[in-house]
Amino acid sequence: MNEIILYAVISLGAIGVIAAIILFFVAQKFKVIEDPRIDEVEEVLPAANCGGCGFAGCRNFAEEIVKAENMEGFNCPVGGADLMTDIGQALGLEADLKDPEIAVLRCNGSCEHSPQKVQYDGVKSCFVANALFSGEGGCAYGCLGCGDCVEACDFDAMYMDEQTGLPVVKDNCNACGACVKACPRNILELRPRGKKDRRIFVACMNEEKAIPAKANCSVTCTACRKCEKVCKFDAIKIENFLAYIDPHKCTLCRKCAPECETNTIWEVNFRPRKERPAVKEQTVPDKIAEKPDSANPLTKKDEKSDTAVKDASSESKGEAKTDKQV
Amino acid sequence: MTLKTFKLGGIHPPEHKISAGKAIELMPIPTQVSIPLGQVLGVPSIPIVKRGDQVQVGQLIGKGEAFISAQVHSSVSGKVLKVDGVPDSSGYRRNAVLIEVEGDDWTDGIDRSTELNRNIRELTQSDIIEKIKSSGIVGLGGATFPSHVKLMVPKGKVAEVLLINGVECEPYLTSDHRLMLERGEELLVGCQILMKGLGVDRAIIGIENNKMDAIDHLASLIADYPGISIQALKVQYPQGGEKQLIKACINREVPSGKLPIEVGAVVNNVGTAFAVYEAVQKNKPLIERIVTVAGKSLMESANFQVRIGTPISQLIEKVGGLPEDTGKVISGGPMMGKALNSLEVPVVKGTSGILIMNAKEAKRSRAVNCIRCGKCTAVCPMGLEPFYLAQLAKYEDYSGCEKNRIMDCIECGSCMYTCPSYRPLLDYIRLGKTQVGKLMRSRQN
16 A cells, blocks of 8 residues: 555656656747846836727837837826836836826717707617717717717726716826727817816817807807907917817917807816906806816826917918808 | 518518508698708719709709719709708708799709600610619619619629519508509509610519509509519518519529629619609609608608608698607608608608607617527528627627628618517617728728
């Protein structure tokens, strides 16, 4: 009996040793030599695998950045400037810092502003609804309200506001761009967070002329060109009957918003305006007017957007302007 | 007469042909029409009128220059208000010509008499095709494919038989049925013109046997029209589908992704045959069509002869206005029709009916999980697996959709009708089809 146990132990032990030797040589032979810095970089990345950097996950980003030996064009929107500086130091490279961004919803066609005309009874997906019809409010450019963007968000940074029927981007948005891709109507846009988290943008995507646009929504851009005229920094451009504020040229002077007759220009996180007789009441929704959490580290360290372009010429723009407004 | 039908799949929805006994009424000319320039399955036409122009009935207002495109004619006389984007049935803006009606002046050369003209001896094949093309005739069954393109048989293919589609398998719709009863002779002459245009000596008119009066009526007339025969078909949806009709009538199967000409057949709707008669014999372009207005809760259902461009609201007013419990207004039949976004959209060449559903009928049941019962696969007339295609489209595997032949889907809606879990199969399949279509086009370019 003892002998059997002994043989078993010896033979198994021998197999083990032989296998170990084979494995050792095989491992030597097929060794994958990998830059140890990849692991180092991956370690500090957020491991969210959101794809916001444009690569297939954090590991791929680390591999590419180490391979490139150059940080130009590499940016992890989740980690922000801090993380990129850290990586830059670890790799001995200079980080290509970007302004922190946030997704903004360029539509204010809530149930109140764009009343429901028809009821959509189909699949609850913006992608499907967009292929079928123009929307419950009738606007062919506005939010469909099925929440594809909310579903796409990996960071719990969006929710549907039951009252307005529109999605809301919370302050913890990392600007990974998943919602931007999910939206079939390209309403969501990544814009710089701005100094002190303040932003001004046109909350409309409607490219129709004033009369048909206003038939569907009370807060549509009518392309009246008043904002374009008042802007001294050449930041506002009107194309296809729609105003667009270039965030890199805008100095947040707030001159344009009171000019807008339909309250389409949103001012986010500004102090309430001082009462002035000619200025209309602001109808910025409560959710936006609230001060943001000061807990966000990204916005605190943002000094970059301070140096907004100030050299924009204020001379008159050449082209003749015809007011399309009615 | 032996009844024939197609073998694969198919369903039997309740027929509800409530307007079958109602004679075709002439709809009064509206005060304003909006004539869309994209009434064809192909490239939209180019407007050749501008604001302020005076137009007459039958005047050309939109030119179709591409190969798969069609001419658009004014259906009324009056002044062009504007040429602009007007919301179509989906709410998206499409280019249309808005005309304010003034009187009823017809262009010279249109024969408005109702006298039957059977003389087609002098016509040549190219005459017929040219006439059909210049009259802007498209398939009036609903797909609106330009009819002259169907008659131009590609090189290497031979047309053997012309099939005339009088099936009208969609529930509620009766416009083709009434047309066969009231315009039977004209229809048969149109059929002969199409045969001559195609160069075939055989035509079969397929009619489901729930329209026995139409079958009997046409059968009593065909003795004077050599080459034309009538085939009674067993009632089954979607027999009016081109490929299903070919299978039922001549027992040939169109290969996947190919056109009917591959098996030597060309299919035209009865409405198209009538329009061809009017175009060739009476020189009248396609400016009118028969539209069924039906609904369970309507005071009365009716069949109207309507000028293209008439707002749908006027048709509904004519039958006593929208009932209070209306849930949906559908353009087309209940199976393949499209719910309308607004009642101001115009009647177009492809509008075969307006269906008013009450709130109870219109409501979709809540979709629950797929139980893999396979009913959708069993009823699919194209032999596809709808549950699988819908799933692939939902998760954006469009190459998978293509491999599983999503483009063969005829969107008949049988799968969704039969699904015990009320799954929105067709919604996803349609989405998949658009995406696969884009993929295929990008590959071509």
